[in-house]
Amino acid sequence: MKKRIPLILIFVAGLLGVISFVIPHPSYQVYDEWMRNDLLRVLSAFAVVLALGSLLRVHFDKIRRKRRNWQYSWLLLVAFGGSAIIGLFGGVAADGILPTTVRSFSFDIQTLYENIVIPLASSMFALLAFFMASAAYRAFRVRSTEATLLLTAAFIVMIGVLPLGYSISKHLPAFVQWILNVPNVAAQRGIVLGIALGVVATSLKIILGIERAWLGGGE
Amino acid sequence: MIFILCALMGLAPPTNVRAYDTPDDGGGSINIEWQLSPDDAQIDGYEIYRSEDGVNFTKVGFIGKSRSLNQDQTEDGITYTYKVAAVSDTLRAFSQPSMEVISSASWINVAKMNIYVAMIIFGGLILYYIYHARKGKKLFIRKIAGLQAIDDAVGRATEMGKPILYILGLGYIEEIATLASLNILGEVAKKTAQYDTKLIVPNADPIVYTVAREIVKESYTNVGRPDAYDPDSVFFLAREQMAYAAGIDGIMTREKPATNFLVGYFAAESLVLAETGAATGAIQIAGTDALAQLPFFVTACDYTLIGEELYAASAYISKRPLLLGAIKGEDWSKVIIATVLILASIIGLVSRFPILSLFQ
Numbered sequence: 281m282k283k284r285i286p287l288i289l290i291f292v293a294g295l296l297g298v299i300s301f302v303i304p305h306p307s308y309q310v311y312d313e314w315m316r317n318d319l320l321r322v323l324s325a326f327a328v329v330l331a332l333g334s335l336l337r338v339h340f341d342k343i344r345r346k347r348r349n350w351q352y353s354w355l356l357l358v359a360f361g362g363s364a365i366i367g368l369f370g371g372v373a374a375d376g377i378l379p380t381t382v383r384s385f386s387f388d389i390q391t392l393y394e395n396i397v398i399p400l401a402s403s404m405f406a407l408l409a410f411f412m413a414s415a416a417y418r419a420f421r422v423r424s425t426e427a428t429l430l431l432t433a434a435f436i437v438m439i440g441v442l443p444l445g446y447s448i449s450k451h452l453p454a455f456v457q458w459i460l461n462v463p464n465v466a467a468q469r470g471i472v473l474g475i476a477l478g479v480v481a482t483s484l485k486i487i488l489g490i491e492r493a494w495l496g497g498g499e
Numbered sequence: 500m501i502f503i504l505c506a507l508m509g510l511a512p513p514t515n516v517r518a519y520d521t522p523d524d525g526g527g528s529i530n531i532e533w534q535l536s537p538d539d540a541q542i543d544g545y546e547i548y549r550s551e552d553g554v555n556f557t558k559v560g561f562i563g564k565s566r567s568l569n570q571d572q573t574e575d576g577i578t579y580t581y582k583v584a585a586v587s588d589t590l591r592a593f594s595q596p597s598m599e600v601i602s603s604a605s606w607i608n609v610a611k612m613n614i615y616v617a618m619i620i621f622g623g624l625i626l627y628y629i630y631h632a633r634k635g636k637k638l639f640i641r642k643i644a645g646l647q648a649i650d651d652a653v654g655r656a657t658e659m660g661k662p663i664l665y666i667l668g669l670g671y672i673e674e675i676a677t678l679a680s681l682n683i684l685g686e687v688a689k690k691t692a693q694y695d696t697k698l699i700v701p702n703a704d705p706i707v708y709t710v711a712r713e714i715v716k717e718s719y720t721n722v723g724r725p726d727a728y729d730p731d732s733v734f735f736l737a738r739e740q741m742a743y744a745a746g747i748d749g750i751m752t753r754e755k756p757a758t759n760f761l762v763g764y765f766a767a768e769s770l771v772l773a774e775t776g777a778a779t780g781a782i783q784i785a786g787t788d789a790l791a792q793l794p795f796f797v798t799a800c801d802y803t804l805i806g807e808e809l810y811a812a813s814a815y816i817s818k819r820p821l822l823l824g825a826i827k828g829e830d831w832s833k834v835i836i837a838t839v840l841i842l843a844s845i846i847g848l849v850s851r852f853p854i855l856s857l858f859q
Contacts, residue, residue, distance in 0.1 A: 301608075302607060302608060303608070304605055305526075305605065305606050306526060306604055307604075309525055324705060327706040327708065327709050330705065330708070330709050330735075331708050331735035332735070334708065334712075334733075334734045335735050335736070337731065337734075338734045341731060349749075397742070400742070400745075401739060404745055405741060405767065407771060408770055408771060411770045411771055412770065415799050416798075418777075418798055419794075471790060471793070471805060471806040472790070473836055474805075474806045475788045475807055475810075477621065477829045477833060477836075478679075478788075478806065478807035478809070478810030478811065479675045480622070480829075481625050481810060481826070481829045483675065484622060484825065485822065486678065490821045490822060491813060491822060493681070493683075493685035493686060493714070493813045
């Protein structure tokens with residue numbers, strides 16, 4: 281029974297999802313909208329509580345056991361508590377009961393997000409440049425036939441998109457464009473076709489209850 | 500007066516205005532088509548007028564010249580009539596009114612008929628092979644290096660006494676890549692339970708977190724090791740993309756996992772994660788259906804499940820005949836698509852001789 285109920289639910293929900301693709305009538309689409317947005321949002325709300333509980337439990341445990349870098353967990357807990365209080369009582373855009381401005385200094389959630397979270401995320405994003413350099417170095421080492429092909433194609437494409445490419449041969453830019461538009465797109469479409477069929481097969485397996493690994497496996 | 504002016508200026512109106520209910524939609528929309536004014540090159544565009552009584556028309560839209568189709572948002576069940584006017588500066592040349600039209604919602608989207616046929620064929624093939632597998636027919640499945648390496652990867656982590664890090668990516672629960680990743684997680688968790696290896700599963704989405712936790716717990720129970728399950732091994736990390744990446748990078752550098760699984764939906768953080776993992780010396784098995792991230796994984800990881808291999812993984816690891824049957828069905832579907840593509844390409848090439856235009 282513990283597994284049968286989720287399987288029945290999945291079957292019904294999956295079937296109704298397929299039907300919504302066929303029926304554009306509003307009387308059915310309203311229901312689909314309710315399933316996708318309203319119901320999922322309610323479920324998300326419960327899940328968020330569980331998720332935040334998990335986050336706090338992990339960091340409290342880390343502090344209690346004095347695990348490596350446990351001091352940073354205090355930082356997380358203070359930031360968590362502070363932003364929760366400001367968000368709950370100060371409102372998203374400084375429209376709550378808690379004053380979130382001292383003279384010209386604002387600390388409402390929107391300001392904190394724009395001035396702390398976004399710059400930190402941008403810094404992480406900037407690291408990509410260095411990671412790309414190290415990944416490119418690794419990719420371009422000639423270790424196998426595939427790596428050699430990759431290196432050759434990349435070299436031709438890089439030269440071809442530069443003005444230097446045209447100086448070498450006026451046909452080179454057109455050839456580079458052909459590499460990008462034909463073999464490259466063909467390979468991508470092959471992958472996309474496989475993905476699309478894989479999605480259909482996986483969905484069918486889950487809807488029909490054949491795939492049960494998400495239930496922890498078993499027959 | 501304006502009509503006389505239009506005649507004097509030689510501004511001809513559009514003709515044959517046809518209004519009809521937009522087909523295969525959810526209602527609330529009418530299409531209006533017309534034949535362009537003979538003076539189309541000189542005019543500014545076309546104004547669309549609507550009437551509920553056939554007498555009083557109000558303007559409901561404007562569209563540039565050389566265009567002969569417009570869509571109007573309407574209320575279902577009301578009778579409308581349309582006129583179209585060619586506009587040049589202050590002059591307007593009105594067409595004859597269209598026939599009366601009522602918008603309504605369709606029950607079946609007939610325009611998607613080709614998709615229904617494809618769904619029936621591919622779905623039928625998959626179900627056919629599942630049925631055969633159920634009857635005990637032996638099915639061959641090609642080797643997938645990334646999935647064969649899972650046993651070695653778990654064994655290596657056990658020997659080294661280091662944990663396994665399973666990263667589900669940023670995907671939401673409704674994404675198939677996330678579901679496929681959860682399926683693989685279930686199989687990996689069974690192996691870590693058997694080998695008594697520590698498993699770490701950080702999550703970016705609250706719902707995915709709750710599902711992942713249940714899967715790991717069930718997997719430990721299914722192999723008879725519920726005592727080995729650590730509730731804190733599956734935890735919520737952060738919803739923000741780069742915060743999630745930073746958190747995982749921290750885990751990688753602190754815990755030094757022997758094996759990293761990066762399976763699911765990934766965006767720009769893929770390279771940050773894969774490169775950090777490579778720097779820590781872990782064996783990395785990646786899998787995603789995000790095309791843009793595949794080159795990064797291929798470069799930085801030891802094994803990469805490309806696209807469909809991700810979906811086949813659960814069947815491959817569990818070796819359950821029913822799941823393998825579905826893969827067989829998928830393969831035959833691909834054969835059909837490839838055949839159609841080759842035939843279409845040949846027809847295309849034949850109709851575009853000389854073949855030397857290949858590079859154009």
